Amino acid sequence: MSAVATKIVEKYTLTPKMDASELSQYTSEFLKNLTDDRKRNQARRRLRDGFKFSSEQVSVLIPNQRGRINKTKVMHEVLCSAVNLATSDSYQVPDGYQIPDPTPQNSEETIGDLAQRILRDKLSVKDVRAEAYVLVLSAPNANAGSSRLSRLRRELRNLGASSEIIDVTKFPEITKEANEIQQNRREFVKAFERIDYPDHFTLESVKERLDNYNISNPPDLQALADVMIMFCIRPAELITLRITDAGVTGYAKNRGQPDIPRKFRSMEKNRERARELLTWIQRAISSGRMGDLGKPGAKWFNRFLKHYDLVPKHLRKIGAVYGAVIHDVKNPAHLMTIAGECLRHDARNFTSPVQNYVVVNYRRRGQTPEQARPFQIYEAGRCGLDLPLDELVARLSALENLTNQDK
Template sequence: MFNPKAKLRTKCPVPHIWDIRAEAYTLALSAKNANAVEATKFPDITEEANKIQRDNQKKAEANRINYPDHFMLESVRERLDGYDIFTLPNLQALTDIMVMLCIRPAELTTLCITDARVTGYAKNRGQLDIPRKFKSIEKNQERAKELLTWIQNSISSGQMGNPGKPEVKWFNRFLKDYNLIPKYLQKMGAVYGVVAYKAKNIAHAYTIAGECLRHSSDNYTSPVQNYIVVNYRPRRVSADQARLFRIYDKD
């Protein structure tokens, strides 16, 4: 007797073992940790995933961010509260505002805060500029917008240089005095956001950090593949007592 279901089954190709291994290897490289790939049952793939994880952990530990007392959360907050937007901003104000907004130098002139949403971030260049949630150590959105506009107006008028232009040296020299580089400011701001919003647990901390960094949940890279370590310490806490934060850069 003719069996249509049997005929349909014959049209479905049987996956080749190498196709399965390729799929499993892709899963291994994108997994959050080695345990997530145990289901592949391929020891060589699991071993490779573990090696990638160890190598990236070593790189992150070797480039751990230690900031001076001058850039502790409390110090940055105090300066942000005291800035007068009717005066000319200096490099310290520029730096503090970049920490506040977890901003990249290339985003400084394009970022826009409106109606509790943020647009114009460089990491979204070439894609639909979907507004992201506003979250910052400056919880007052109007004050955050005011400080950002203060810096942007100074750059557009020529009173301050644009640190987002290629081969900028003056901003790097300013930060070098504090053993910092521009990309550290963004990560420090994310950690400060986690502290400012009093994360209840590690999952909540990751959510807050992602919102501060304006990550897209649709643009995901494994934390194993790309993260950086920040040593957080509040005022009156020594460097050897700093608490370790791993900040995952999804974008």
């Protein structure tokens, strides 16, 4: 994003007068912090329009990245290499095994297909390990590779694979490197990507609008934004999410897995009112009165949020903080639990909602940005506002009383 580009340019004093060889030294810095095409495109525009770098210089700093690496190409590279895949034993393909032939079927194979093929063809332990390593090689970095391995293990478990087959897909060195990437990412977010919001999107303002919406009228973009904050909703969940007596279903990250209901938790404590507002938005999308954010190219909503210096993913993160604030908090662990429930984090996963990288500069309506405090719901042992726990509890209780009075 443009803020990242600005920080890096200012940090290293980059100028359009520098030649390509000098600029190329900072390419890895840009790519490390710009993790998807949207962020890279925003950063390119900032470099080109804001700092007046030429198109050639921008291409050096932020080269085009393919979002998906072709598995056939990866296999060819492995087959043509005369060296081991890595020096660590955990990275090595077992002796006597050949990487599978780079067939068109393999190049288009999904992780689910791979899991089914492993069991269908009754692959040996060493064959499974080599297949898992090829899967790692197809990822752009260790973090993505670790995620793909986790998905493979989940698919294998659901298909009833033995523990021996599942365990052989674990690569400790890859996990270690993935953890380092995530730690570096967290530190970067804490330093450069805290979310600020205007008075229009403070908790008090959002809560007032949610309480006053008349569902007999068609919703507008503001209502869409408020409901997304209320339920920490992903764009892909706008149509699929359902609130039932058993909990919340239609969670986007289920990815075809059994749709186990998650605990209902949102800014709106009343389940019926929350369901009413969610259905209100879903009907507007289904009828065509409002566009579907779950489909690519929803620039109309981005333009609406740009006026407030926000993007859609910020709404989910702000909503997690507001949900934690509006519910009674007993201690940091309880705060973490509530935030995780707002995010519909899997309670069986004992890691915190750390992957959401939520750092919001929380402030009340009327407070200046300088009075805002970073709300960190992911830092182990130190979550919430940068305040002592007793003061944090007192402030959250006061805010809870205020929102109750506003009803």
